[in-house]
Amino acid sequence: MSRIAQRFQQLRESGRTALIPFVTAGDPVPTITVPLMHAMVAAGADLVELGVPFSDPMADGPVIQRATERALAQGVSLTDVLEMVRQFREQDSTTPVVLMGYLNPIEVMGYAAFAQQAQSAGVDGALIVDLPPEEGHDLIALMKAQGLDLVYLLAPTSTESRIKRIGDVASGFVYYVSVKGVTGAGHLNTDAVAAKVAAIKSVIPLPVGVGFGIKDAETAAQLARTADAVIVGSAIVSQMERLAATPQQIPATIADFLAKLRTAIDAVDRSTMPHAESPR
Amino acid sequence: MAIHADKDHASRMTPSVGSTYDLPDDAGHFGVYGGMFVPETLMHPLEELRTAYDACRADPNFQTEMDDDLRDYVGRPSPLYHAVRWSRELGGAQIYLKREDLNHTGAHKVNNTIGQALLARRMGKTRIIAETGAGQHGVASATVAARLGLECVVYMGEVDVARQEANVYRMRLLGASVVPVKSGSRTLKDALNEAMRDWVTNIDNTFYIIGTVAGPHPYPMMVRDFQSVIGREARAQMMERTGRLPDALVACVGGGSNAIGLFYPFLDDADVAIYGVEAAGEGIATGHHAAPLCAGRPGVLHGNRTYLMEDDNGQIIETHSISAGLDYPGVGPEHAWLKDSGRARYDAITDDEALAAFHHLTRTEGIIPALESSHALAYAHKLAPTMRPDQIILVNLSGRGDKDMHTVARHDGLVL
Ligand SMILES: Cc1ncc(COP(=O)(O)O)c(C=O)c1O
Numbered sequence: 001m002s003r004i005a006q007r008f009q010q011l012r013e014s015g016r017t018a019l020i021p022f023v024t025a026g027d028p029v030p031t032i033t034v035p036l037m038h039a040m041v042a043a044g045a046d047l048v049e050l051g052v053p054f055s056d057p058m059a060d061g062p063v064i065q066r067a068t069e070r071a072l073a074q075g076v077s078l079t080d081v082l083e084m085v086r087q088f089r090e091q092d093s094t095t096p097v098v099l100m101g102y103l104n105p106i107e108v109m110g111y112a113a114f115a116q117q118a119q120s121a122g123v124d125g126a127l128i129v130d131l132p133p134e135e136g137h138d139l140i141a142l143m144k145a146q147g148l149d150l151v152y153l154l155a156p157t158s159t160e161s162r163i164k165r166i167g168d169v170a171s172g173f174v175y176y177v178s179v180k181g182v183t184g185a186g187h188l189n190t191d192a193v194a195a196k197v198a199a200i201k202s203v204i205p206l207p208v209g210v211g212f213g214i215k216d217a218e219t220a221a222q223l224a225r226t227a228d229a230v231i232v233g234s235a236i237v238s239q240m241e242r243l244a245a246t247p248q249q250i251p252a253t254i255a256d257f258l259a260k261l262r263t264a265i266d267a268v269d270r271s272t273m274p275h276a277e278s279p280r
Numbered sequence: 281m282a283i284h285a286d287k288d289h290a291s292r293m294t295p296s297v298g299s300t301y302d303l304p305d306d307a308g309h310f311g312v313y314g315g316m317f318v319p320e321t322l323m324h325p326l327e328e329l330r331t332a333y334d335a336c337r338a339d340p341n342f343q344t345e346m347d348d349d350l351r352d353y354v355g356r357p358s359p360l361y362h363a364v365r366w367s368r369e370l371g372g373a374q375i376y377l378k379r380e381d382l383n384h385t386g387a388h389k390v391n392n393t394i395g396q397a398l399l400a401r402r403m404g405k406t407r408i409i410a411e412t413g414a415g416q417h418g419v420a421s422a423t424v425a426a427r428l429g430l431e432c433v434v435y436m437g438e439v440d441v442a443r444q445e446a447n448v449y450r451m452r453l454l455g456a457s458v459v460p461v462k463s464g465s466r467t468l469k470d471a472l473n474e475a476m477r478d479w480v481t482n483i484d485n486t487f488y489i490i491g492t493v494a495g496p497h498p499y500p501m502m503v504r505d506f507q508s509v510i511g512r513e514a515r516a517q518m519m520e521r522t523g524r525l526p527d528a529l530v531a532c533v534g535g536g537s538n539a540i541g542l543f544y545p546f547l548d549d550a551d552v553a554i555y556g557v558e559a560a561g562e563g564i565a566t567g568h569h570a571a572p573l574c575a576g577r578p579g580v581l582h583g584n585r586t587y588l589m590e591d592d593n594g595q596i597i598e599t600h601s602i603s604a605g606l607d608y609p610g611v612g613p614e615h616a617w618l619k620d621s622g623r624a625r626y627d628a629i630t631d632d633e634a635l636a637a638f639h640h641l642t643r644t645e646g647i648i649p650a651l652e653s654s655h656a657l658a659y660a661h662k663l664a665p666t667m668r669p670d671q672i673i674l675v676n677l678s679g680r681g682d683k684d685m686h687t688v689a690r691h692d693g694l695v696l
Contacts, residue, residue, distance in 0.1 A: 109594070166320070
């Protein structure tokens with residue numbers, strides 16, 4: 001069983017919703033990323049999503065675009081990100097790490113090399129934003145051969161046939177994009193999200209995380225009623241941006257924020273929730 | 281004119297009678313290039329677009345509507361002009377110019393915006409968005425939006441907004457809002473990213489008019505189909521005028537829409553040599569250029585696999601060309617395929633060579649070409665003397681140079 005599957009099984013057994021923070025690797029300085037990952041885990045993160053910087057982040061809003069630019073200004077490459085994960089693994093062998101990024105840096109590294117190096121660095125899975133299943137066969141096969149999970153986005157516009165198609169290749173968990181828009185967008189309608197999450201769960205037997213637009217503990221708690229995981233990115237990254245000049249303050253500040261989210265999520269009683277039954 | 285004999289729309293959507301070329305495949309692939317490399321949020325909208333486009337493609341009424349607009353609003357067919365004096369001076373092949381500069385709004389870009397705007401209206405969209413570099417596609421989009429009464433938002437890199445003031449003003453006069461894009465390198469590629477972001481956010485009422493044969497499927501195919509009116513007309517005009525096909529085609533390649541528009545109807549004509557001309561900027565060796573086919577390598581950007589300019593880590597790098605319309609780090613996937621298959625050859629022309637050709641055509645023929653098109657002219661200038669006077673080169677004069685007065689003047693040390 002993969003580290004991701006194991007983690008979701010534990011959560012299910014203890015009736016908890018996963019908290020998944022996203023940060024861009026190398027933002028605002030490369031040296032802060034590994035300490036930050038550890039601090040987030042200590043504050044209650046169940047899985048860490050690490051953004052791989054790319055020059056043309058088509059699906060990201062302004063907050064993560066700027067994080068990407070800060071990281072790229074430091075020359076952070078895919079190889080550097082894998083090295084950060086390797087360092088993280090020296091002290092943490094249980095928390096899953098998922099890379100989130102775009103295809104081109106992987107194309108340049110080579111699919112086989114990426115799958116092999118990601119596995120050996122201790123990466124558990126990847127969400128490649130601009131690689132739909134239709135275009136992914138070669139990379140999917142190589143990653144599966146290395147025991148890596150492939151996490152996919154699902155959107156409000158995903159039809160049932162697309163949900164099925166993604167269900168055929170996804171592993172670990174699926175990531176439901178809660179708004180029509182880019183990362184960090186606003187106006188999340190929790191009822192509509194609940195309905196779509198239920199629809200996804202009726203087709204895909206994997207945990208469903210919800211993200212894009214979760215800004216505070218209250219929304220996180222609302223979503224914890226329906227989702228198996230709550231994914232928070234821009235709300236963390238914008239706090240890091242404010243502290244970009246004093247990066248040493250970042251781990252503690254972000255840990256405080258995550259601890260609040262953790263408390264709010266854990267206060268939700270999952271046993272009364274219709275859509276949060278364990279996946280088949 | 282002979283082109284009006286071509287009324288059967290089935291024949292006009294394929295390159296020529298008895299053709300064998302049938303790319304892209306169903307999923308938008310030209311060999312290993314093209315495809316749909318987009319976030320899940322865009323997959324369904326692209327499928328909807330494709331369904332709507334397929335329906336229009338098969339609908340004679342859509343074709344008639346488009347033909348009427350191209351004739352009455354754009355001024356098509358555009359003339360085929362024999363540049364006699366220039367040809368004689370070069371002392372080789374006869375050069376014919378396809379005069380896309382004479383279209384309404386001054387370039388080939390409008391052929392595509394007419395088609396996509398009609399499609400947008402059929403799909404019931406009330407708002408169109410576009411990306412633009414030089415501003416030509418932005419102007420062409422704002423123009424058709426004004427005419428159809430659609431809201432129009434144009435994304436333009438902050439750097440380009442500053443260097444293309446006149447076109448920004450034109451778009452605003454036409455009622456469009458121009459949004460300066462401040463992310464990344466703040467040029468065309470970033471404008472495209474921002475337009476994609478707008479599209480995923482406002483998918484319900486918004487149609488994204490991409491300005492070249494790039495982006496995810498079906499855009500490269502759809503824009504090619506709309507632009508191939510250039511080659512269909514030119515082929516018929518050439519037959520009528522000279523009784524034969526040209527020996528060589530030459531067009532500049534930014535994203536590649538004017539080039540594929542000319543090339544496509546000739547792809548099965550094995551005796552017609554095809555040359556695409558990229559921007560060598562300050563010279564390929566300097567690294568300051570915009571020539572992904574000549575000096576880049578395959579990768580994935582903006583929804584398709586194609587040749588790109590990138591660094592060793594797969595980050596897209598900044599490009600340089602004196603012509604803003606060629607200043608793009610990628611290129612349409614069909615050109616990547618045509619390059620690898622050997623059907624077309626790609627070469628590059630420097631800023632200085634393009635400027636020389638700009639002045640040369642202006643003085644010998646009384647035609648002021650766009651700087652983009654000047655790259656094609658400069659290549660023809662090199663090619664013609666290597667050919668015989670009974671041979672023919674057909675150059676796509678993709679646009680007129682009015683928009684480039686400031687750039688050329690500045691280069692000559694003048695401020696207008
Ligand atoms: C006159 C003209 N020619 C060529 C181009 C390059 O685009 P494409 O390669 O898509 O024809 C542009 C783009 O702005 C243009 O304005």
